[in-house]
Amino acid sequence: MKVPGGDAVKQPSHTAPSSSCPHLNECPGCPAFEVSEEKALERKREGLAQAIRRFDQLAHLVIPQVERIGEGLGYRVRSKWVVDREGRVGLYAAGSHRVVDIVECPVLRPTLMRVARSLRKKIGHHPALHPEFLVGIDLREAVGDGVGVMVTLTCRKGNVPSEETLNDLEEQLRNEIEKESSSIRIDRLLVSAAEHDDSPRTLGVYRFDKQKVMWDRIGDGPPFLVAPGSFTQVHREVAAAIHERITSLLKSFGQGALLRVVELFAGSGGLGLRLAKEGFQVVAVERFLPAALLARESAHKLGVEGYFEMHACDVREATALLRAADVLLINPPRAGLPAEVREAIARSTARAVALLYCDPETLARDLAALKVKGFETKALFAFDMMPKTFEVEALAWLERGSLPPPRALAQGKVGRGQWLVVEKFPHEPTVPHPEWGNSLLERVRGFPGFERAIPVHRLDAETSGCVLFASGPEEVEPLSKALAAGTKRYLALVRGIPHAKGVIRRPIVHKGVVLPATTRYCRLEVIGGHGLLEIRPEQGRTHQIRKHLAAIGQAIVGDKRYGHLPTNQRFQSLFALDRLFLHCARIELEIDGNVIEVSSPLPPDLVLVLDRLKAHG
Numbered sequence: 001m002k003v004p005g006g007d008a009v010k011q012p013s014h015t016a017p018s019s020s021c022p023h024l025n026e027c028p029g030c031p032a033f034e035v036s037e038e039k040a041l042e043r044k045r046e047g048l049a050q051a052i053r054r055f056d057q058l059a060h061l062v063i064p065q066v067e068r069i070g071e072g073l074g075y076r077v078r079s080k081w082v083v084d085r086e087g088r089v090g091l092y093a094a095g096s097h098r099v100v101d102i103v104e105c106p107v108l109r110p111t112l113m114r115v116a117r118s119l120r121k122k123i124g125h126h127p128a129l130h131p132e133f134l135v136g137i138d139l140r141e142a143v144g145d146g147v148g149v150m151v152t153l154t155c156r157k158g159n160v161p162s163e164e165t166l167n168d169l170e171e172q173l174r175n176e177i178e179k180e181s182s183s184i185r186i187d188r189l190l191v192s193a194a195e196h197d198d199s200p201r202t203l204g205v206y207r208f209d210k211q212k213v214m215w216d217r218i219g220d221g222p223p224f225l226v227a228p229g230s231f232t233q234v235h236r237e238v239a240a241a242i243h244e245r246i247t248s249l250l251k252s253f254g255q256g257a258l259l260r261v262v263e264l265f266a267g268s269g270g271l272g273l274r275l276a277k278e279g280f281q282v283v284a285v286e287r288f289l290p291a292a293l294l295a296r297e298s299a300h301k302l303g304v305e306g307y308f309e310m311h312a313c314d315v316r317e318a319t320a321l322l323r324a325a326d327v328l329l330i331n332p333p334r335a336g337l338p339a340e341v342r343e344a345i346a347r348s349t350a351r352a353v354a355l356l357y358c359d360p361e362t363l364a365r366d367l368a369a370l371k372v373k374g375f376e377t378k379a380l381f382a383f384d385m386m387p388k389t390f391e392v393e394a395l396a397w398l399e400r401g402s403l404p405p406p407r408a409l410a411q412g413k414v415g416r417g418q419w420l421v422v423e424k425f426p427h428e429p430t431v432p433h434p435e436w437g438n439s440l441l442e443r444v445r446g447f448p449g450f451e452r453a454i455p456v457h458r459l460d461a462e463t464s465g466c467v468l469f470a471s472g473p474e475e476v477e478p479l480s481k482a483l484a485a486g487t488k489r490y491l492a493l494v495r496g497i498p499h500a501k502g503v504i505r506r507p508i509v510h511k512g513v514v515l516p517a518t519t520r521y522c523r524l525e526v527i528g529g530h531g532l533l534e535i536r537p538e539q540g541r542t543h544q545i546r547k548h549l550a551a552i553g554q555a556i557v558g559d560k561r562y563g564h565l566p567t568n569q570r571f572q573s574l575f576a577l578d579r580l581f582l583h584c585a586r587i588e589l590e591i592d593g594n595v596i597e598v599s600s601p602l603p604p605d606l607v608l609v610l611d612r613l614k615a616h617g
Contacts, residue, residue, distance in 0.1 A: 003301045004144040004215050004223045019073065021106050028094040030107060030388035041066045041384060044392040048382055051360035054604040055368035057404070064382045070237030072387035076108045077141040077236050079116070087123045087131040089116070107388055112139045115149045118176045128169045133159035142226055143236070144215030149177075152228040213294060218243055221274035224298040227290035231267040238385045242395060243271050245381060246354055247278065249397055250327060253352055262325040262350070264315045264341070265332050269295030269308070272329075276307035283325070284310045285318040319344035328353045336362030339369075339427050339462075339578050346373035347437040353398040358385070362576050363394050365605050372425045373438065376401045406443050409466060410598045414591050417475040418449055419456075421587060421598045424467045426579045426605065430458040444469050456480055457488075457540060462558070465490070465584025465600045479591070486589030490535040490545060491524075491602055493581040493609070494554040495567050498523055498531045504548040508541040517541045519548040528613040530557060534585075545582065557581045575612040578605075 021033055032040045049063040081089050082099050090102035103120075105113060119137060123129045136154030141147060151173070155161065161169075216232070217223045219240025226232070233239035250259060259280055263272045266284035268291045276282045276299065286292040292312035299308040311318055316338060322328065328350045330337065336359065337345075345353060353375060357363035367377050375398040385393035406422040413419075424430065424440050432439045444453045449471055456468040456479045468483060470476045500523050508517040518538040525532040531554065537544050543562070549555055550562035557563065557571050558580045571577040583606060586599045602610075 022104055023100055023102055026093050026100045027091055027102060029091055032390050033388045041068060043390055048360045048392055048394055051364040055364055057368040057371045058364060061377055061380055064380055066382040066384050066392055068384045069241045073106050074110055075387060076234045078232055078234055079108055079112060080138045082136055083131055083134045085131050089120055089137060109141050111141050111147055111149060114177055115139055118173050126169055128161040128165045140232060142214040142216035144223060148214050150214055150228060218270050221270060222277050222302050224268050224270050224273050225294035226268045227294050230288060230291040235385050238383050242383060243274060259326040260324060261327050261329060262321055263329040265330060267291055269298055272308060273298055273302060276304040282308045283321055285315055286312060287314045315341055322348035325350045331356040334359045335573055336366050342366060342369050351400050355396045357394050360392060360394055361608055365576060367396060369427055370398060374401055374403050403438055403443055405446050406440060409600060414475050414478060418471040419479055420450060420469045421466050423600050424459055424464055426462050426464045429461045430455050430467060456483055459584055462579040463582045464603050466587045466598055468587060482589045482591050487536060488584060489586040491583045491585045492533050492535055493557045494531050494533055494549055495557055495564050496554050497526055498554045504552060506548055506551055508544055508547060510542050515541055517544050519545055527610060528616060575609045577609045581606060
């Protein structure tokens with residue numbers, strides 16, 4: 001394979017896409033199609049602002065204007081469409097599995113629309129495009145020395161067309177497209193196939209031929225090889241602007257030093273290869289094997305192997321690579337970063353992090369979580385990656401600082417010392433633990449007079465809410481007795497719908513000892529088929545609430561140890577839940593004759609989960 005020329009390829013001239021859409025009333029793809037550009041950009045900005053404002057830790061951030069770059073029509077370089085058994089090709093109508101037959105799409109690159117028309121004519125007439133076998137069509141435009149289109153057919157399992165059949169379709173399509181328009185030069189039209197079941201949501205590629213790949217490039221960056229199923233940003237001009245912004249941030253931060261950059265979710269390596277060409281030492285991580293293999297080959301072809309290293313694995317398996325990083329670049333999927341990856345970031349050597357998100361709400365959640373780990377958001381940028389929608393792409397630049405103190409909820413005297421109730425953030429242990437880089441105790445000991453602080457009780461690392469601390473060892477015993485005689489109230493979302501009220505009396509076995517335990521609960525609300533409970537344990541046994549609720553078939557959502565795995569996965573992917581849905585909302589006790597009642601509201605990350613669950617219906 002020959003590397004394309006060094007100059008960025010300009011987009012070919014073509015007829016401008018229509019400013020109207022024949023499928024507007026059915027297709028859910030462009031909800032802002034008839035909204036003015038000014039109003040759409042303001043709504044995107046307000047959506048970003050609402051997400052950021054959920055979290056007090058981010059109150060200092062200035063919400064940027066959304067940058068519009070390039071065209072608002074004919075911009076999409078990729079489309080993934082469903083094919084039903086009647087031969088309709090398009091997207092599912094909102095709230096259904098009925099396919100909207102998309103004959104024309106004004107936001108799709110005209111190059112792709114031409115290929116889509118040719119494919120549509122052949123559905124039911126060519127053996128590779130039989131609607132009984134075909135469930136999806138993935139079109140991607142790639143720019144090397146010219147303009148090429150990659151076609152990936154998703155077929156039902158066991159019905160993948162033969163190599164001969166696919167080659168015949170490829171030849172027919174190429175001939176038709178090149179006859180139809182001389183303004184578009186098709187360098188290589190590829191047909192690949194993915195083996196899957198009836199679902200069109202496939203990312204695995206059944207036939208991956210290293211000779212059947214394409215060169216692409218973003219802006220003035222170097223060319224790189226792409227494979228069927230690999231990720232790409234849908235707006236090439238916006239992606240180029242983001243790459244330029246990240247490169248500028250790195251150069252400014254490094255001040256001429258040779259930085260070691262680790263990029264997670266690196267895709268085909270477009271950004272990492274650009275940085276390698278600039279002289280940065282880049283370590284990239286990508287789990288999709290075809291993309292990772294081609295990124296390595298691209299580095300070889302470009303002569304930057306000494307500056308670019310690709311690891312084909314899940315980011316959870318690559319946390320050790322972060323230990324030697326100066327800067328991290330991360331572009332995760334919509335669900336955001338797993339909590340264990342955020343913890344690995346905190347324990348890394350990285351002095352700065354660039355986060356690129358398509359979901360402002362998971363971005364805000366992760367920015368708040370990283371702030372508790374000592375990373376302060378220094379700059380925020382917003383881009384209109386998907387015109388004619390209300391989606392916004394946000395880039396955040398973080399730099400390492402000091403650990404912030406926890407929020408103090410109440411404080412007072414006990415004996416000769418003091419007591420303090422603070423609000424524990426999720427994803428940190430109450431006391432130091434080898435699996436975590438910092439602890440709540442470490443942050444509490446930053447308070448004046450609490451340099452020798454000791455927790456009177458503990459919450460699991462993923463649990464948030466009220467935690468009582470004594471200023472020293474002398475105050476622990478009286479406070480422990482007061483807390484045992486008092487009440488702790490928790491909020492939890494559980495799988496399924498429990499009774500309106502209940503009492504669970506089951507012994508808890510801890511370290512071989514059988515201990516009596518009683519937990520009372522009251523159902524506050526039913527949301528999306530799940531119960532929001534107020535829970536009052538009469539003892540403080542280890543994992544008492546979690547074990548008791550799991551024992552009656554209503555495990556806490558997000559509980560990795562005692563919970564229901566499919567439910568947890570659903571809540572992670574759809575509702576942005578990245579931890580146990582358990583919060584210590586209230587402590588009531590008597591100290592030196594004074595009744596103390598301390599409350600902590602449901603934290604914003606859990607409010608976000610409930611909001612999404614309600615919206616989902």
